Amino acid sequence: MAAFPIRRYLTPLIHVLMWGLFGLSLVLLNPLLGRFELPWQFWAKQALVFALWVAAFYLTAYVSVPRLLFRGHVGWFVLVILLTAAVVMGLSQLAESALNLQTLMDQHLRPPNGGFRPGPGRGPGPGAFRPRPRRFDMVGMLTTLLVLGISTSIAAVQKWQTDTQRRQELEQQKVHSELSFLKAQINPHFFFNTLNNIYALTVVDAAAARQAIHTLSRMMRYVLYETPADTTSLAKELAFVQDYVALMKLRLTERVRVELEWPEPVRDVPVAPMLLLPYVENAFKHGVSATQPSRIRVAVRQPSANVLELEVRNTRFAAPATSLDEGSGIGLANTQRRLDLLYPGRYVLQVEEATPEGEFCVTLTLHTV
Known part of the structure; x- marks a missing residue:
């Protein structure tokens, strides 16, 4: 009802x-009240x-x-x-x-018996009504x-x-326009890097390239049909990240160890689309070496129904340090801006430039509701 x-x-x-x-x-308030x-x-x-x-x-x-x-x-x-x-x-x-x-x-x-009839030449008496x-x-x-x-x-x-x-309507329109612009920046940035990877893979392994194209087509459907909305389900977002990791693993050597941790079962909650991908993409971009052993770990946890945790670790090499503001492309900077707009006061982002294990670590705790 x-x-x-x-x-x-x-x-x-x-x-x-x-x-x-x-x-x-x-x-x-009238003096005639009661009559x-x-x-x-x-x-x-x-x-x-x-x-x-x-x-x-x-x-x-x-x-x-x-x-x-x-x-x-x-x-x-x-x-x-x-x-x-x-x-x-x-x-x-x-x-x-x-x-x-x-x-x-x-x-x-007029008071009762208050009037009188004055005689000739006489004024009103003491009891007369005035x-x-x-x-x-x-x-x-x-x-x-x-x-x-x-x-x-x-x-x-x-x-x-x-x-x-x-003012609230104008602010909402401003935020919506800014979010649309940020998502438009993230999507080309991601697909530009992915297409370059597939192009390099066609020279080495044609079968793996065909599998990569199939995975990429599934990811493109997600981007076309899910990202225009303000939110998507956590299950779809995690599936999208898994496809990305599978696509990246096709071009990695045995020197790179990839570890994944997903919640079982997944408590489906609404999240902003393509919110987790830039952190994972950053790890593959800066945590892989062609000559040295490297490790990438992506862990997604749900301590409670409305709390989502993402931990991404990658090996830190002697190259310039990875940063959320520089050296990480468009994606990470825009993702942090999206967090400020979509989850003000509802997220905690921690960045460790160098952990005791010699890794770069990003931890995001998000209150989805």
Whole structure:
């Protein structure tokens, strides 16, 4: 069952609750509260005030704030807010005068037996009812300013949320474009080296060259159908690395010892495609000698379901030291950049230039989820 889209209805619900609260305040904050025979003029005036609040709220949220406050015209914005509040209060007072609401309120608030009939030449006695003088509606003014303040706050928060969402979308697009560029660099780099190896193999052993072409075609299918996606399964990634190792072993002599260690069984988790290959490729590129014994060890482990460990060791010769930043071609530098983009804070990369056994060692610990 699909989840209830709460975000779609959250904003309308907030508006409904807010206007319900303000509508209730029109009744609760009125001096006629508790009297059951209220004139229709009272409700007409309250409805008009409520409509003026609604109009001022959305005028501020969708006109004054975007066109003045967000464009840096703070002084003009404050002036427009005060002018809007004055217009609301002025129209409210005009409506009250037109409906003779003050007189009706005086009649409802007249104390019992408070009136009298003055005789000729006599003023009102001490018990006579005197109409209340009209005073400025401070409560209405403060409530109007509160409505305009809430309108400004909501508009500012919505703009902040929109800007944040846009920045995240732009950042995701930037990361996606950069990852696509990095993968486009890795793939030609790998196939360029592999085709050179097969070309050299055709001169020595045609049958081995045909096997190498078959293996390479299987690897090309992986690259064509798996690498365009953001992730692939660990089983497919390991099969791709095994094909690469098998392809490299076809041209190695008996002086090179290749050791492989794979998890059994493989816990299938999503990983970035062609993420492990550059480290293995680097070992074959710098850890093989035609005259001296050499050793390459590739170990993949899964200590837990969501943790993947890769250890690659190769013999270190007297040539310039292998580095992740230089001397290792495009692949390793791009792979480390992909790790930063895809697994920020979720990987540990350790590089030992020279171990006690005289080897170059790269260890990658990756939290896949």
